Amino acid sequence: MTSSTLPVAIIGAGPVGLAAAVQVQQRGMTPIVLEAGPSAGHNISSWGHVRVFSPWKYNVDAAARELLESTGWTMPDPEHFPTGQEIVEQYLVPLSEHPDLASMIRYDSRVIAVSRMNRDKMKDAGREQSPFLLRVRASDGAESTVTASAVIDTSGTVDTPNPLGTGGIPAVGESQAADRIVYGVPDLLNQERRRYAGKRVLVVGSGDSAFNALLDLIKLKEEDPSTQILWAVRKSAGNISFGGGENDALPERGALGQKVQRIVATGQVTLYSGFLLTELERTEHGVIARSEDQEIPEVDEIIGVTGYRPNLEMLREVRLSLDPAVESPVELAPLIDPNIHSCGTVRPHGAIELTQPEPNFYIAGMKSYGRAPTFLMLTGYEQVRSIAAALAGDWESARDVHLELPETGVCTAGSPGLKLEPAGVAVGSSGCCGGSC
DSSP states (O other), X not given: OXXXXXXXXXXXXXXXXXXXXXXXXXXXXXXXXXXXXXXXXXXXXTTTTOBOSSOGGGTSOHHHHHHHHTTXXXXXXXXXXXXXXXXXXXXXXXXXXXXXXXXXXXXXXXXXXXXXXXXXXXXXXXXXXXXXXXXXXXTTSOEEEEEESEEEEOOOSTTSBOOSSGGGSOOBTTTTTGGGEEESOOOTTTTTHHHHTTXXXXXXXXXXXXXXXXXXXXXXXXXXXXXXXXXEOSSOGGGOOOOOXXXXXXXXXXXXXXXXXXXXXXXXXXXXXXXXXXXXXXXXXXXXXXXXXXXXXEESEEEEOOOBOOOOGXXXXXXXXXXXXXXXXXXXXXXXXXXXXXXXXXXXOOHHHHOOXXXXXXXXXXXXXXXXXXXXXXXXXXXXXXXXXXXXXXHHHHXXXXXXXXXXXXXXXXXXXXXXXXXXXXXXXXXXXXXXX
């Protein structure tokens, strides 16, 4: 067995993972897609009720569209703003069921470790010629091994939310209150209605996901006036960003921010600004949240929308070069730093910027952005096109990266847990701009 005869392992069957499979296959290589969930786009389904800022025309990979249309698939209305579930049902599921891909996707296959066959991280001799080894675990605990010539990790970040505590670590007592906390945007008006209606609910976070949760809670309060809504943000009241309003580059996002700003002004939401959460105390009747100088009275439920971070534990035996702050590939970090960039100002990039010390290993999609919330789904599609070209030895094409964007950039509305910047940073994943990638 030689490495060159093995498939390219792709971790995750989200939008970027499936686009990677299409690109790899078009280059004459064989993909094997390992998806932790029971179906394609499983992470997106966790926020399927959320509508994205970007219309369909910015959410579908060009190569995947061409493949689908060859079997009669029709592109949804390009100007329609889909929900996460619409992306799954109308795009990802049909793509995953395409005859060219269906047999190459393994569901209920969570990758728990990646390494080189018979070589831990310290071993140099013959490393590059040794196949990759991926340890895979099913939901029943059964484990198996997949060998591959290359690995593209598009597993996203939705499975690893940031904790509620300030400083990037869990608040004291956060684990003890876990049954009262949901990270991300729950389906407040449908599946989770009974959990939140008539309850005291605290939303922690100041991004677009928080906005969506707050607006859904207001609708819930209209139906059940006993519902109490509290909102804790780290910023001072005067520094909370509600987007660009009518002048926002993305009208849907601007409208979302304006709605939240209006409801806060009416007093329907109790705002705790400058709140740096350090402790959660579980009591007989709920949970008390504390900062160093403030205390939020007992609440029944907490919705945490404080962002996500990449799962790097599965990659401990892979030689990585990651930025110490952003946790993205080093060459990519200055291009996506959220202190400087929005998703509309990140320039195109591909295999060159994503190359790791471990040959033929790439992190792509939302996970490649580490902790930065500036990811755009179209960027992920171009990433994997470039990576597939590099794996095929076509470095001219790998270096020739392009990104067809509207003048002001494209982002999503209300995908879980990512910070909204005035310039336009809002992500799904998903996830990512339009999905969990």
